[in-house]
Amino acid sequence: SAASAAASATVDGALRTAQEMGDAKRGAARLSYEALAVAVDAENDSLRTLMDKRDLLESRISLLQAQLSAASSSSSSSSSSSSSSTLPAAAVVASAGVNRIPSSMCFGESQALVDEEGFPLPDVGRILATRHARHALVCLQNDHRALMLLIEKRLYSHFQPTSTSSPAASSSSSFSSSFSSSSFLFLNAAQPPVTQYTHYKTGPLTEGLLSLDIVSGINLVAKDSGGTSDPYVIYSLVRASETDVAEKRSLLKKAGSAITETTYGRTQVIKKTLNPEWGHEATMDVPTGEWHLLMQVYDYDRVGGDDFMGEARMELFQDGKSSEQVIALKARDGRKDRVSGDLVVRVFFVSKELASEEAETNTQAVDPVLELWEKADRNKDGSLSLSEIRKILEHLNVEMSSKELAEVFSQVDEDNSGELDFKEFGIFLELLCEQPLVTALYTKLGGGDELSEASFASFLREEQKEATLSDAEIQELMQTAMANSHQKKFNLQAFAHFLGSPANAAFNPAHATVFQDTSLPLNAYWMNSSHNTYLVGDQLKGRSEVEQYKRVMDLGCRCVELDCWDGKGGEPIVFHGHTLTSKIYFEDVCKAIAEHAFSYSPFPVVLSLENHTGRSQQKRMAEHLKTHLSHLMPPNFQDLKTVPSLEELKNKVLIKCSASVHPDLAVLIHLASTKYEPEKEKPSWKITSFAEGSFKKMGKKSPADAVSYTNRHMARLYPAGNRVNSSNYDPSIGWACGVQLVALNFQTNAMPIYLNQIRFRTNGNCGYVLKPENLRSGAYDPSSLAEKKTLRLTVMSGFKLPKLEATDTLDPYVVVRVHGGPVDDGQVFKTKRLDNNGLNPVWDETFDLTIANPEISIVTACIMDQDKYSKDDFVAYWGSAASSLREGVRSCRLHGADQKVMEGSHLLLKCTWL
Numbered sequence: 059s060a061a062s063a064a065a066s067a068t069v070d071g072a073l074r075t076a077q078e079m080g081d082a083k084r085g086a087a088r089l090s091y092e093a094l095a096v097a098v099d100a101e102n103d104s105l106r107t108l109m110d111k112r113d114l115l116e117s118r119i120s121l122l123q124a125q126l127s128a129a130s131s132s133s134s135s136s137s138s139s140s141s142s143s144t145l146p147a148a149a150v151v152a153s154a155g156v157n158r159i160p161s162s163m164c165f166g167e168s169q170a171l172v173d174e175e176g177f178p179l180p181d182v183g184r185i186l187a188t189r190h191a192r193h194a195l196v197c198l199q200n201d202h203r204a205l206m207l208l209i210e211k212r213l214y215s216h217f218q219p220t221s222t223s224s225p226a227a228s229s230s231s232s233f234s235s236s237f238s239s240s241s242f243l244f245l246n247a248a249q250p251p252v253t254q255y256t257h258y259k260t261g262p263l264t265e266g267l268l269s270l271d272i273v274s275g276i277n278l279v280a281k282d283s284g285g286t287s288d289p290y291v292i293y294s295l296v297r298a299s300e301t302d303v304a305e306k307r308s309l310l311k312k313a314g315s316a317i318t319e320t321t322y323g324r325t326q327v328i329k330k331t332l333n334p335e336w337g338h339e340a341t342m343d344v345p346t347g348e349w350h351l352l353m354q355v356y357d358y359d360r361v362g363g364d365d366f367m368g369e370a371r372m373e374l375f376q377d378g379k380s381s382e383q384v385i386a387l388k389a390r391d392g393r394k395d396r397v398s399g400d401l402v403v404r405v406f407f408v409s410k411e412l413a414s415e416e417a418e419t420n421t422q423a424v425d426p427v428l429e430l431w432e433k434a435d436r437n438k439d440g441s442l443s444l445s446e447i448r449k450i451l452e453h454l455n456v457e458m459s460s461k462e463l464a465e466v467f468s469q470v471d472e473d474n475s476g477e478l479d480f481k482e483f484g485i486f487l488e489l490l491c492e493q494p495l496v497t498a499l500y501t502k503l504g505g506g507d508e509l510s511e512a513s514f515a516s517f518l519r520e521e522q523k524e525a526t527l528s529d530a531e532i533q534e535l536m537q538t539a540m541a542n543s544h545q546k547k548f549n550l551q552a553f554a555h556f557l558g559s560p561a562n563a564a565f566n567p568a569h570a571t572v573f574q575d576t577s578l579p580l581n582a583y584w585m586n587s588s589h590n591t592y593l594v595g596d597q598l599k600g601r602s603e604v605e606q607y608k609r610v611m612d613l614g615c616r617c618v619e620l621d622c623w624d625g626k627g628g629e630p631i632v633f634h635g636h637t638l639t640s641k642i643y644f645e646d647v648c649k650a651i652a653e654h655a656f657s658y659s660p661f662p663v664v665l666s667l668e669n670h671t672g673r674s675q676q677k678r679m680a681e682h683l684k685t686h687l688s689h690l691m692p693p694n695f696q697d698l699k700t701v702p703s704l705e706e707l708k709n710k711v712l713i714k715c716s717a718s719v720h721p722d723l724a725v726l727i728h729l730a731s732t733k734y735e736p737e738k739e740k741p742s743w744k745i746t747s748f749a750e751g752s753f754k755k756m757g758k759k760s761p762a763d764a765v766s767y768t769n770r771h772m773a774r775l776y777p778a779g780n781r782v783n784s785s786n787y788d789p790s791i792g793w794a795c796g797v798q799l800v801a802l803n804f805q806t807n808a809m810p811i812y813l814n815q816i817r818f819r820t821n822g823n824c825g826y827v828l829k830p831e832n833l834r835s836g837a838y839d840p841s842s843l844a845e846k847k848t849l850r851l852t853v854m855s856g857f858k859l860p861k862l863e864a865t866d867t868l869d870p871y872v873v874v875r876v877h878g879g880p881v882d883d884g885q886v887f888k889t890k891r892l893d894n895n896g897l898n899p900v901w902d903e904t905f906d907l908t909i910a911n912p913e914i915s916i917v918t919a920c921i922m923d924q925d926k927y928s929k930d931d932f933v934a935y936w937g938s939a940a941s942s943l944r945e946g947v948r949s950c951r952l953h954g955a956d957q958k959v960m961e962g963s964h965l966l967l968k969c970t971w972l
Contacts, residue, residue: 274401586817616825629675753797790877793914858896920934937954
């Protein structure tokens with residue numbers, strides 16, 4: 059009984075405790091429910107506000123449509139044109155793919171909506187009130203942007219205006235009074251109609267362009283201890299089987315960075331947020347085929363590896379209209395990643411054919427201020443807030459403190475509205491882009507409200523050393539600068555535009571065409587040459603591709619290499635022997651060369667055959683050469699003491715090979731390999747190959763002897779065998795000693811390849827540059843200073859320097875270097891670093907460069923970005939043969955790591971020969 063009573067008491071106590079705990083939990087749950095209800099009510103209120111805004115936007119569209127109809131009826135256009143331009147407001151809204159968010163979506167399950175064509179609208183269909191209310195406004199603003207673009211197209215197609223004035227001057231148009239200033243913004247820019255794209259259709263992509271805008275992230279997972287993250291996105295075009303962007307990037311780098319730049323990208327890091335707004339826009343080249351867009355979100359970590367936060371994958375289809383989507387982030391396949399949240403992206407694809415058609419119609423200059431205005435005015439309300447200005451500064455590669463920005467903003471906000479209109483924005487840009495050195499030069503020339511033609515002519519003829527320019531040519535330069543800078547007179551803006559334009563390039567435009575004598579023997583020229591041409595990637599396991607021969611010849615290469623080995627079935631193959639590189643057929647390479655050899659340059663192509671085949675397959679090689687190339691091959695040179703001239707060898711293919719081969723192949727050889735025997739006299743069609751190490755020793759020990767040998771014989775220089783990563787040596791020593799064929803690994807973009815591009819840019823990039831007379835005479839010593847000159851180079855300023863991936867605003871400095879013979883090498887000059895300014899950095903530093911021989915030496919200027927915690931980043935480069943430099947204040951167009959010109963980016967240098 060006692061035990062039973064005790065047990066009963068224990069049970070009663072436990073029940074009371076459980077009941078008390080239950081009451082507490084129910085109380086907490088009730089409080090949580092009440093808090094949730096308050097949150098839901100707040101979200102519902104937000105959505106009601108958003109829907110009200112939607113109504114306002116639709117009303118605005120209706121008003122614009124009414125204004126369009128009114129203007130149409132009063133214009134001189136034909137009635138048929140008028141009717142085609144006028145649509146009911148509802149039709150305009152429907153054609154833009156816009157539907158309202160119904161009240162039923164304020165709370166509960168999402169509803170999939172469709173447009174008039176029956177296609178889903180994922181941007182609103184996935185918005186849940188309790189999760190995406192914050193993003194709904196973005197959707198509304200982008201819908202409004204789509205509608206405004208549609209109205210713009212209707213306005214343009216109806217009126218076809220010719221005015222190129224700014225929106226601020228729209229009142230000068232005879233029919234402008236019928237429109238509000240915001241609706242008239244695009245019209246006065248005189249831009250062609252916006253292409254209207256259909257929604258995604260099934261089917262693989264043809265070659266084209268993908269426009270991508272990674273807008274923002276929503277409720278991302280917290281990875282940092284403070285409950286936040288520092289998120290960024292990496293993205294790439296991938297095949298269905300590819301699952302990792304970083305791995306894809308690594309493969310692309312091995313294949314050549316030119317491919318990397320167009321298929322891989324990265325947003326900036328947004329610090330301490332789970333709802334980042336990137337606003338990252340990019341255009342990607344898309345090859346033919348079935349492609350996915352893979353986007354992976356990471357949390358940036360200064361110490362250790364970055365943390366994975368989720369990924370989103372989109373399958374891409376044929377030409378589609380701009381479509382904003384909210385995509386849920388997922389874990390990687392087979393991994394238990396902790397992820398949450400969504401990505402907001404906006405994409406459309408346009409085929410190459412359609413893009414070309416659109417480009418052909420876009421012949422009018424676009425006002426750069428207007429372009430920036432459109433990019434900055436993200437909500438399309440016709441004004442720019444302080445936050446929108448800060449965003450555009452990030453795009454312009456400029457960083458200002460909050461105090462500095464507020465001061466400049468207040469200075470140009472003339473009406474103290476807290477926002478900038480178009481006119482005020484133009485003033486803001488003028489202050490931001492001010493180039494003090496250009497302004498000082500303009501003032502020195504007597505420029506005020508404008509610069510007179512006489513003063514400009516004096517500047518060109520005296521300062522720029524262009525004494526032969528006619529008055530008509532000077533007037534044309536002024537008119538072009540005024541038109542491209544959207545100025546009505548030759549004022550400071552027009553003058554600055556001229557200084558930064560290609561018309562004022564440091565590189566002599568006369569050297570951009572074939573201007574050198576082509577009547578001299580082949581051995582009198584430097585020849586653009588490739589090593590192991592077939593390879594993509596490294597020398598051990600890289601891919602061999604026939605397409606590489608086409609690619610390098612399009613880059614101006616005139617000597618390509620084929621490593622030939624015995625293949626199965628009696629067919630010779632090309633690959634890097636005794637390695638894991640893949641194999642291609644010798645015959646396929648012959649076909650590619652026959653089809654493509656002279657599509658870029660008419661000057662001769664040399665096939666350098668590195669022969670490792672047996673006699674039977676050597677005979678087979680001869681058969682393929684005769685079948686595909688006999689019509690392009692001249693008779694061999696064995697009866698000649700001197701090789702024919704460059705002019706005589708136009709549109710000819712020459713064979714370089716060892717003479718100890720099958721007779722059928724030997725009779726086809728034009729340039730026969732021979733040992734290095736400097737004491738013997740040999741015909742000039744005999745050619746000696748040197749590994750970089752052995753020639754470097756000879757070039758440094760006795761450069762005059764090296765010059766004497768290359769004057770009498772042809773020579774080829776190639777990379778050392780231990781360069782398994784396909785790196786390159788400095789080609790300058792080879793050129794300085796007269797080597798005709800300085801062969802490089804074209805698949806690796808770095809300074810040696812940049813120097814090669816700079817060297818052969820001279821003479822129209824035809825693949826051949828005439829060696830200086832002193833190298834052809836054989837009596838020149840590259841280590842001598844007998845012919846030295848001094849080049850005074852002032853690094854004045856830069857403009858619109860490119861931002862790097864995964865970096866903040868640039869901290870740029872410039873490294874100036876002379877490349878040439880033993881005397882030139884080692885001359886390196888470095889400017890000071892400028893913090894947080896990639897838009898218009900001003901260095902104004904002068905260096906005196908000793909140039910041993912201007913026809914041999916190359917001058918380069920590299921933009922670097924200083925990094926406190928790692929190796930400084932390479933940003934861009936410019937270079938020129940010293941003999942191709944023009945004196946005066948000159949524009950130097952920058953090239954990126956992939957050798958491509960970076961449009962709009964340039965350095966301003968002053969060059970003076972002392």
